[in-house]
Amino acid sequence: MKDLLSRLPAVDRLLRHPALASLPPNPSRAIVLRAAREVLEEARAAVLGAPEAVVPAIDELAVRVRARAERLARPGLRRVLNATGIVVHTNLGRSLLSERAVAALTEAARNYVTLEYDLETGLRTTRQAIVRAMLIELTGAGDALVVNNNAAAVMLALNSLADGREVIISRGELVEIGGSFRLPDVMAKSGARMVEVGTTNRTRLADYAVAVTGATGALLKVHRSNFALRGFTAEVGIAELAGLARERGIPLIHDLGSGALVDFRSLGAAAEHMPRESLASGADVVTFSGDKLLGGPQAGVIAGEAGCIRRIAANPLMRAMRVDKLILAALEATLAAYRDGAEVAARELPTLAMIGADPAALERRTRDLAGRLASATSGGARVEVVPGESEAGGGSLPGEPIRTRVVAVRAKERSPDRVQTALREGEPPVVAIIRDDAVVLDLRTVAPADDALLIALVARAVGVGDRDGDSGARGAPRAPAVRGRRR
Numbered sequence: 073m074k075d076l077l078s079r080l081p082a083v084d085r086l087l088r089h090p091a092l093a094s095l096p097p098n099p100s101r102a103i104v105l106r107a108a109r110e111v112l113e114e115a116r117a118a119v120l121g122a123p124e125a126v127v128p129a130i131d132e133l134a135v136r137v138r139a140r141a142e143r144l145a146r147p148g149l150r151r152v153l154n155a156t157g158i159v160v161h162t163n164l165g166r167s168l169l170s171e172r173a174v175a176a177l178t179e180a181a182r183n184y185v186t187l188e189y190d191l192e193t194g195l196r197t198t199r200q201a202i203v204r205a206m207l208i209e210l211t212g213a214g215d216a217l218v219v220n221n222n223a224a225a226v227m228l229a230l231n232s233l234a235d236g237r238e239v240i241i242s243r244g245e246l247v248e249i250g251g252s253f254r255l256p257d258v259m260a261k262s263g264a265r266m267v268e269v270g271t272t273n274r275t276r277l278a279d280y281a282v283a284v285t286g287a288t289g290a291l292l293k294v295h296r297s298n299f300a301l302r303g304f305t306a307e308v309g310i311a312e313l314a315g316l317a318r319e320r321g322i323p324l325i326h327d328l329g330s331g332a333l334v335d336f337r338s339l340g341a342a343a344e345h346m347p348r349e350s351l352a353s354g355a356d357v358v359t360f361s362g363d364k365l366l367g368g369p370q371a372g373v374i375a376g377e378a379g380c381i382r383r384i385a386a387n388p389l390m391r392a393m394r395v396d397k398l399i400l401a402a403l404e405a406t407l408a409a410y411r412d413g414a415e416v417a418a419r420e421l422p423t424l425a426m427i428g429a430d431p432a433a434l435e436r437r438t439r440d441l442a443g444r445l446a447s448a449t450s451g452g453a454r455v456e457v458v459p460g461e462s463e464a465g466g467g468s469l470p471g472e473p474i475r476t477r478v479v480a481v482r483a484k485e486r487s488p489d490r491v492q493t494a495l496r497e498g499e500p501p502v503v504a505i506i507r508d509d510a511v512v513l514d515l516r517t518v519a520p521a522d523d524a525l526l527i528a529l530v531a532r533a534v535g536v537g538d539r540d541g542d543s544g545a546r547g548a549p550r551a552p553a554v555r556g557r558r559r
């Protein structure tokens with residue numbers, strides 16, 4: 073046994089192996105050293121566990137160390153290609169920022185900025201001043217402020233306006249958004265007592281009216297977000313609810329979910345509630361996300377009647393939910409696109425541009441990519457253009473898929489699951505869904521500049537190309553090298 077173990081090289085010798093001595097600066101030497109120790113330890117354990125095992129040669133150990141070091145050095149947050157066609161994909165980071173927002177964010181990251189500083193007076197100001205005027209202009213609100221995300225916005229609004237009091241909500245709106253945002257739980261934590269009225273499918277104004285008492289702190293209306301109510305249904309609109317709220321002297325809070333600042337019908341999508349409409353119809357406070365249909369960074373906007381907003385701004389919890397300079401920089405630049413006009417926003421903000429993508433142009437691009445992919449896989453896969461459905465995602469426009477064309481890929485010698493897994497192992501990883509036993513590529517959410525990269529990655533994943541080359545067509549063209557490519 074001792075003899076066997078002594079055949080394993082010492083760490084120093086392993087590190088001097090040509091495959092490891094000449095590595096680029098990343099992975100760092102510290103990581104390579106850690107990888108070498110781990111690989112040797114595992115080899116030692118393997119020998120001790122099975123003495124008849126062959127002791128790996130130093131070349132093999134060096135290959136293992138290199139692979140391990142590259143894996144250890146890889147960041148946790150990695151760029152992926154989103155081929156799902158879900159534009160606001162929460163698990164993939166929701167909205168992509170516009171170039172203008174990226175530039176503003178980078179500038180703020182590198183420099184000291186006027187976060188809470190007035191250059192005219194040299195005095196301290198509030199960071200809310202940075203986006204307040206634009207939010208007021210874009211929503212028609214009396215005042216507005218920004219917090220971490222919409223969950224925080226809802227929590228803060230309820231806590232500020234109805235702590236220890238009752239808040240009336242329809243049973244048809246007690247939604248779970250995903251993750252851990254369940255409306256009844258959020259309400260309980262806010263200190264408000266939830267009073268449910270109506271039924272799952274039908275709620276009338278009279279249901280709210282009889283529930284209002286001296287203990288009522290607010291009426292709450294919530295966008296159903298990720299599901300749609302169809303069939304025998306009834307709900308009360310904002311204008312009617314606002315009339316009741318006014319009559320009884322209590323505020324009406326409207327959680328809009330997505331912050332659609334343009335009419336999505338102009339982008340060829342379904343209608344989505346807009347903060348401006350809700351406030352014009354009489355809601356006292358609206359809340360919405362910054363990174364859903366608004367197309368900016370993660371943030372929550374609270375806009376509405378000036379007195380309500382003042383009470384919310386004075387809440388000590390505000391400090392725990394405030395946004396930093398990076399978010400404010402990106403949000404200001406995103407809002408500036410809307411201020412410059414709906415057409416500017418539709419062109420400049422990736423979320424809007426992807427949802428409103430010209431169907432004919434998208435289909436041409438899809439057919440072109442399918443043709444190139446078919447030749448790159450040279451018979452190793454069946455590649456077809458088929459009807460498909462993209463989604464706005466993020467709980468917006470529920471049940472309103474966007475009809476489109478997608479590429480369906482069926483590898484000759486690999487199951488769809490295997491192809492899907494291989495796509496995730498690519499560099500960069502590709503996230504795609506399976507439908508009808510095919511891996512489906514929806515180009516709506518892929519930047520055109522990444523089409524060639526996507527073709528190479530898919531060719532590898534179906535088993536054609538240079539990665540493991542175990543199956544698929546012989547003599548297939550090698551996929552272009554994609555390692556370490558950055559956008």
Ligand SMILES: *Cc1c(COP(=O)(O)O)cnc(C)c1O
Nearest residue numbers: 221222223249295297329361467
């Ligand atoms: C998404 C959503 C939320 C939570 O917003 P975040 O910005 O993700 O915190 C709350 N309410 C509704 C109706 C939503 O759609």
